Amino acid sequence: MSNAAQRSNRVLIVATIMLATFMVAIEATIVATAMPRIVGQLGGFSYYSWVFSAFLLAQSTTTVIYGKLSDIFGRKPVLIGGILIFLVGSLLCGFAWSMMSLVLFRLLQGLGAGAIQPVTMTIIGDLFKLEERGRVQGAMATVWATSAVVGPLAGGIIVDNISWAWIFWINLPIGIISIIAFMIFLKEDVAHKQAKIDYLGSVLFSISIVALLVMLTETDASAWILISLFSVFVVTGLLFLAQEKRAPEPIISIPLWSRRLIATSNAATLLAGMALIGLSTILPIYVQGVLGRSPIVAGFTLTMLVVGWPLSVMLSSRFYKAFGIRRTLRVGSLLFPFGACFLLFLTPESSPVIAGAGSFFMGFGMGLISLTSIVLVQDSVEWAMRGSATASIIFARSLGNTLGATVLGAILNAGINHYASGEAAAGLHEALNQPTGLSALAADPAIRSVFNAALHWSFWGVVVVAVLTFFTTWLIPVGAGRKREGAAVASEAASH
Numbered sequence: 001m002s003n004a005a006q007r008s009n010r011v012l013i014v015a016t017i018m019l020a021t022f023m024v025a026i027e028a029t030i031v032a033t034a035m036p037r038i039v040g041q042l043g044g045f046s047y048y049s050w051v052f053s054a055f056l057l058a059q060s061t062t063t064v065i066y067g068k069l070s071d072i073f074g075r076k077p078v079l080i081g082g083i084l085i086f087l088v089g090s091l092l093c094g095f096a097w098s099m100m101s102l103v104l105f106r107l108l109q110g111l112g113a114g115a116i117q118p119v120t121m122t123i124i125g126d127l128f129k130l131e132e133r134g135r136v137q138g139a140m141a142t143v144w145a146t147s148a149v150v151g152p153l154a155g156g157i158i159v160d161n162i163s164w165a166w167i168f169w170i171n172l173p174i175g176i177i178s179i180i181a182f183m184i185f186l187k188e189d190v191a192h193k194q195a196k197i198d199y200l201g202s203v204l205f206s207i208s209i210v211a212l213l214v215m216l217t218e219t220d221a222s223a224w225i226l227i228s229l230f231s232v233f234v235v236t237g238l239l240f241l242a243q244e245k246r247a248p249e250p251i252i253s254i255p256l257w258s259r260r261l262i263a264t265s266n267a268a269t270l271l272a273g274m275a276l277i278g279l280s281t282i283l284p285i286y287v288q289g290v291l292g293r294s295p296i297v298a299g300f301t302l303t304m305l306v307v308g309w310p311l312s313v314m315l316s317s318r319f320y321k322a323f324g325i326r327r328t329l330r331v332g333s334l335l336f337p338f339g340a341c342f343l344l345f346l347t348p349e350s351s352p353v354i355a356g357a358g359s360f361f362m363g364f365g366m367g368l369i370s371l372t373s374i375v376l377v378q379d380s381v382e383w384a385m386r387g388s389a390t391a392s393i394i395f396a397r398s399l400g401n402t403l404g405a406t407v408l409g410a411i412l413n414a415g416i417n418h419y420a421s422g423e424a425a426a427g428l429h430e431a432l433n434q435p436t437g438l439s440a441l442a443a444d445p446a447i448r449s450v451f452n453a454a455l456h457w458s459f460w461g462v463v464v465v466a467v468l469t470f471f472t473t474w475l476i477p478v479g480a481g482r483k484r485e486g487a488a489v490a491s492e493a494a495s496h
Helices: 003-042 045-073 075-094 100-128 129-160 171-185 200-215 222-246 258-288 293-344 352-380 383-419 423-432 436-443 445-473 479-494
Strands: none
Touching: 003 045, 003 075, 003 100, 003 129, 003 171, 003 258, 045 075, 045 100, 045 200, 045 258, 045 383, 045 423, 075 171, 075 352, 100 436, 129 293, 200 222, 200 383, 258 293, 258 352, 258 383, 258 445, 293 352, 352 383, 352 445, 383 445
């Protein structure tokens, strides 16, 4: 193949990667916007958070496995297989007849989505030299920013005008086009490599986290069930740690994660991920059910979060040069709880602008926390471990999302059980299980008052986690001499 043809082929492959990435990226915002309408039609509001956590759990626990499978069998078959699983899950989600069936199909979706991000990032690494990757990853970043704008708008239009099933079925044409394009344009000569995949570690980890999530969700279960779940969580967690210490290629490298800089960076990223997913799942309900606004308005309050995130990433290199990494990290970590505190001032008479402002500051703070953590972690290890160290940050964020969706959803259910009683409780649950239930909530002052109080429990949860994130970032060891190094690698780190 000529160099010109090869360059042309790379452009087509990158365009296809952007299309496949957009399909997964838009899923988060479009589902968050449409979920209040979906739960109103299907019922089962107590499983609301599971629609998010099931997807995130499956995605996060399979990411490392897919990466290793791509080393053994090649990028193309693993990526196409992942997209196919994602499309089957998307198709079935549209046919869901209950919240439990939707949760199961979202789990299948997540099993496929786990292949898309790691394998596409690996393909970019295969095709482009180090000095070329910055431009390509910059283009990839625009995909996430675009999805943040398009997702809420598309979700609002779909649920207002056609069946909510199309928020899932819209993936089908995009995925099919992606598969065809990868089959045509992506050429690879696979040199089969022996790799020992830590399947036992993955299974033990999944069992432990699922037990934890069920325990947090089913807070009204009997004591012996909760104790049993906690026992499963602890035992499988300990067995997982033991397995990781002896596995030749562990899913999580204990020596790597135990380094102070990496451990504290991952802890801060995990907590920040918990707060952000809480904001993403709770805020649309508040804007629609308490403020009485449309799904489109609710979606755009979330869009401000992803406006703040890339803006802080773009400005980060200037911050590093002017103030150094340490001050940039600490100011960013302060903006995170500052934005979360806006949620506490929301009332039924508030403007959605307040919610949007809180989202913006949280996004801006998260951008600085996430990027600076990656800069420090990458700078702290040798080249041969940089990929694993960076993956630990991405994994921590994904795990934080999984835990946060469940924990803050459980707090919301606890708040509803605390404030709602008698006729108010019956009216609230009846409204939440109707297709237009959130509109009915906003029109009934008594029920709206109860829902407002319950949602503020979750807002307090977001604030507490954001404050913990702030304190954790101060534990990250930042050398005074890292100002110049941070500016040098900021561009590359922003791609992650």
